[in-house]
Amino acid sequence: DKLFSGFSKTRDNLAVIDELLLYWNLSETDRVLDELEEILLVSDFGPRITIKIVESLREDILAGKLKSGSEIKDALKRSVLDLLTKKGNKTDLQLGFRKPAVVLIVGVNGGGKTTSLGKLAYRLKNDGAKILMAAGDTFRAAASDQLEIWAERTGCDIVVAKEEKAKASSVLSQAVKRGKEEGFDVVLCDTSGRLHTNYGLMEELIACKKAVGKVVPGAPNEILLVLDGNTGLNMLPQAREFNEVVGITGLILTKLDGSARGGCVVSVVDELGIPVKFVGVGEGVEDLQPFDAEAFVNAVFS
Numbered sequence: 001d002k003l004f005s006g007f008s009k010t011r012d013n014l015a016v017i018d019e020l021l022l023y024w025n026l027s028e029t030d031r032v033l034d035e036l037e038e039i040l041l042v043s044d045f046g047p048r049i050t051i052k053i054v055e056s057l058r059e060d061i062l063a064g065k066l067k068s069g070s071e072i073k074d075a076l077k078r079s080v081l082d083l084l085t086k087k088g089n090k091t092d093l094q095l096g097f098r099k100p101a102v103v104l105i106v107g108v109n110g111g112g113k114t115t116s117l118g119k120l121a122y123r124l125k126n127d128g129a130k131i132l133m134a135a136g137d138t139f140r141a142a143a144s145d146q147l148e149i150w151a152e153r154t155g156c157d158i159v160v161a162k163e164e165k166a167k168a169s170s171v172l173s174q175a176v177k178r179g180k181e182e183g184f185d186v187v188l189c190d191t192s193g194r195l196h197t198n199y200g201l202m203e204e205l206i207a208c209k210k211a212v213g214k215v216v217p218g219a220p221n222e223i224l225l226v227l228d229g230n231t232g233l234n235m236l237p238q239a240r241e242f243n244e245v246v247g248i249t250g251l252i253l254t255k256l257d258g259s260a261r262g263g264c265v266v267s268v269v270d271e272l273g274i275p276v277k278f279v280g281v282g283e284g285v286e287d288l289q290p291f292d293a294e295a296f297v298n299a300v301f302s
């Protein structure tokens with residue numbers, strides 16, 4: 001399984017846990033939990049989550065609820081799973097009832113926005129939806145060429161800027177208008193990759209959001225933030241910034257087929273309360289999977 005081939009780094013770190021817990025006994029609880037804390041920290045879980053997990057394990061051990069190393073390991077996996085699957089978090093796409101549904105794909109450059117958009121188009125088209133792509137990355141010249149390749153590959157229509165240096169918001173607005181007139185089910189909007197610290201580009205993102213909402217009330221239905229699975233702890237400030245500016249409704253984690261680091265994902269989901277909706281596990285059309293929290297936990301803590 002492609003997901004399982006990722007996380008090798010995290011898994012190597014976490015493999016120590018098994019050995020640690022094998023020799024656990026009640027008198028060694030403090031030492032074992034201190035070591036577990038270290039391991040979770042180097043695996044990018046971040047201090048907040050790490051303390052939360054370790055303290056809840058300590059409580060359950062002292063209350064006599066966990067009596068063996070394997071029970072502790074199971075409890076550890078369960079608490080990570082609970083953090084990843086918050087109540088009320090919808091992990092499937094929420095496309096509403098008005099047509100077309102509009103999905104904005106946002107994120108920093110190189111994270112996998114365009115690729116994820118292409119793969120998502122393929123998925124939705126296979127489910128029977130009529131998909132229109134919108135090349136809203138007007139900042140980088142090659143970006144719309146790249147999206148056009150995906151349009152061809154997936155057999156989807158696409159709207160690109162007619163003139164050079166077109167405003168992203170006007171391209172997206174045109175696309176959603178066309179989507180409405182021609183009965184498309186979903187308009188998937190690419191946006192330009194930006195540093196989350198670049199204020200001007202963040203402003204543009206707000207303009208994009210407003211522009212599509214003027215054409216279809218309630219749009220965009222989803223604003224998906226694409227995060228490169230290899231980003232490490234920097235993922236959290238990135239997600240925080242995008243969320244504050246436009247309000248993120250879901251995450252797409254990419255490159256989980258590489259040596260992605262799993263821990264920080266848990267921090268993002270826990271702190272921002274935003275669900276992971278899809279994971280990217282390769283560069284092919286079929287390499288986007290709905291997020292499966294249990295498979296994720298099993299891949300990380302095998």
Ligand code: GDP
Binds near residue numbers: 226283
């Ligand atoms: P953008 O700048 O955010 O639009 O990023 P791109 O979609 O251009 O992707 C950047 C690079 O990452 C490209 O070479 C993609 O093929 C690659 N990429 C994207 N998603 C994945 C993934 O899930 N797995 C792997 N292995 N590569 C990916």
